[in-house]
Amino acid sequence: MRDKNKHKKRRSRNQEFLVVTYSFLALFLCLSGYICYFIAYQSSDFITSSYNKRASALSTTTIRGDIFAADGTVLATSSVDENGEETREYPTGELFSHVVGYYYNGRSGLEKDANYILLDSHEDYLEQFQYTLQGKKVQGDSIVTTLDTNIQQIAFNDMETKNAAVIAMDPETGKILCMLSKPYFNPNTLKENWDLVVNDAYSSKLMNRCTQGLYAPGSTFKIVTALAYLRQGGSLDDTFTCSGSKDVNGLTFHCYNGTAHGSMDLRKAFAKSCNVTFGTIGMGLDLDDYRKTADNLLFNQDLPVQMNNYNTSSFDVDHNTASDLVFQTAFGQGHTLVTPLHMAMIVSAIANDGVLMKPYLIDHSQNMQGILVKHFSPEKAKTLMTTEEAAQLQELMRGVVTSGTATALNSEMYDAYGKTGTAEFDDSKTDAHSWFVGYATNGNKQLAIAVIVEDAERGSSMSIPVVKDIFDYYFSY
Numbered sequence: 001m002r003d004k005n006k007h008k009k010r011r012s013r014n015q016e017f018l019v020v021t022y023s024f025l026a027l028f029l030c031l032s033g034y035i036c037y038f039i040a041y042q043s044s045d046f047i048t049s050s051y052n053k054r055a056s057a058l059s060t061t062t063i064r065g066d067i068f069a070a071d072g073t074v075l076a077t078s079s080v081d082e083n084g085e086e087t088r089e090y091p092t093g094e095l096f097s098h099v100v101g102y103y104y105n106g107r108s109g110l111e112k113d114a115n116y117i118l119l120d121s122h123e124d125y126l127e128q129f130q131y132t133l134q135g136k137k138v139q140g141d142s143i144v145t146t147l148d149t150n151i152q153q154i155a156f157n158d159m160e161t162k163n164a165a166v167i168a169m170d171p172e173t174g175k176i177l178c179m180l181s182k183p184y185f186n187p188n189t190l191k192e193n194w195d196l197v198v199n200d201a202y203s204s205k206l207m208n209r210c211t212q213g214l215y216a217p218g219s220t221f222k223i224v225t226a227l228a229y230l231r232q233g234g235s236l237d238d239t240f241t242c243s244g245s246k247d248v249n250g251l252t253f254h255c256y257n258g259t260a261h262g263s264m265d266l267r268k269a270f271a272k273s274c275n276v277t278f279g280t281i282g283m284g285l286d287l288d289d290y291r292k293t294a295d296n297l298l299f300n301q302d303l304p305v306q307m308n309n310y311n312t313s314s315f316d317v318d319h320n321t322a323s324d325l326v327f328q329t330a331f332g333q334g335h336t337l338v339t340p341l342h343m344a345m346i347v348s349a350i351a352n353d354g355v356l357m358k359p360y361l362i363d364h365s366q367n368m369q370g371i372l373v374k375h376f377s378p379e380k381a382k383t384l385m386t387t388e389e390a391a392q393l394q395e396l397m398r399g400v401v402t403s404g405t406a407t408a409l410n411s412e413m414y415d416a417y418g419k420t421g422t423a424e425f426d427d428s429k430t431d432a433h434s435w436f437v438g439y440a441t442n443g444n445k446q447l448a449i450a451v452i453v454e455d456a457e458r459g460s461s462m463s464i465p466v467v468k469d470i471f472d473y474y475f476s477y
């Protein structure tokens with residue numbers, strides 16, 4: 001009996017021991033699993049967040065990596081003095097201010113989006129270990145962007161003192177070659193001038209107008225209306241008549257300068273940017289389908305882009321919208337708001353036969369020896385329209401250059417396609433923003449572009465010269 005009891009006790013003690021062991025083992029596995037998961041999936045989000053302790057901890061052990069243009073021009077770098085004090089420097093000054101961003105009082109642009117990469121280090125492990133033993137910081141990885149210094153410089157020079165946005169991307173890859181926003185700020189002196197820059201409410205200097213600027217699309221929106229019309233059975237050969245103005249719900253809408261465009265097909269109405277024709281087309285559309293077409297083109301939703309800081313465009317017509325508002329929305333006024341980035345994406349998809357490639361700025365990251373760490377390949381984002389629809393819009397946009405409002409873009413080096421626009425932004429109607437959206441191709445390569453020049457003299461095509469200069473440069477090599 002006594003032996004039996006002893007046996008029982010020992011067995012139950014063994015069981016307790018096993019329970020404890022297995023519990024610890026399970027706990028250990030859970031923790032290991034979570035750590036692996038965190039490293040694999042969560043850490044980059046965690047470190048990317050502007051204000052967190054882990055990132056600041058990393059910045060005490062890592063020298064923030066450099067940012068390069070595609071040609072190797074240094075856009076941002078860090079110098080370290082004898083006391084280990086790190087200073088962020090931007091050798092190109094204002095030229096890339098918004099797209100590269102700042103690293104003070106929070107972050108913006110690539111300084112924000114690539115924070116994790118810049119604070120990560122793929123330096124040789126032995127060297128990292130040595131640095132750590134010596135109490136030195138290791139060198140963070142660098143990023144090489146898709147940005148073209150020459151194109152950025154052309155845009156910068158041409159815009160002079162204007163408030164403007166210029167974005168250019170390769171429709172076949174989604175690579176962004178130029179992203180210029182004016183007015184700019186100097187990232188090297190942002191710390192000293194912070195209050196001055198932030199309090200300048202009128203010009204919103206810190207805002208990247210390419211990605212965050214919301215503008216009325218003006219006549220560039222005729223691209224969307226034309227697509228909705230074609231989808232609802234319309235044809236390029238359909239004819240329209242314009243007497244220069246039209247009354248809707250007691251309001252009178254005019255064509256530009258009151259020009260009577262007479263009788264014309266859709267091609268000519270698009271090339272001459274006839275408001276009466278497009279307003280009339282709009283009123284004849286199934287409005288819910290019109291809305292669907294706009295949504296297909298990424299209105300009212302997040303954009304498939306590599307960047308984090310951008311605004312979404314809005315289009316609010318549906319079957320409840322009053323006909324006068326439908327009329328003006330269809331030719332580009334009304335409540336619609338777009339960003340230059342979004343317009344560049346729409347024309348890119350048209351250039352690329354309907355397929356939108358995901359716009360991106362980071363080509364690859366590399367360690368301090370220049371050895372590749374991660375390469376970002378072109379990625380298809382979405383098919384925005386069929387090849388046939390893209391071909392019809394291409395034909396309309398080509399007419400704008402051959403016989404419409406952008407004949408200044410005719411060239412022997414390339415074929416340009418596009419749509420101009422002027423967007424009124426106040427009731428005085430004396431000033432307007434000048435738009436151009438479009439692309440060019442020489443058979444080997446393409447470049448899509450969206451430009452807006454704010455406060456341009458009404459009717460002037462102030463956005464065209466910069467487009468011409470960029471195309472002339474891009475297709476010269």
Ligand SMILES: [Zn+2]
Pocket residue numbers: 242243244255259260261262273274275276277
């Ligand atoms: Zn007209």
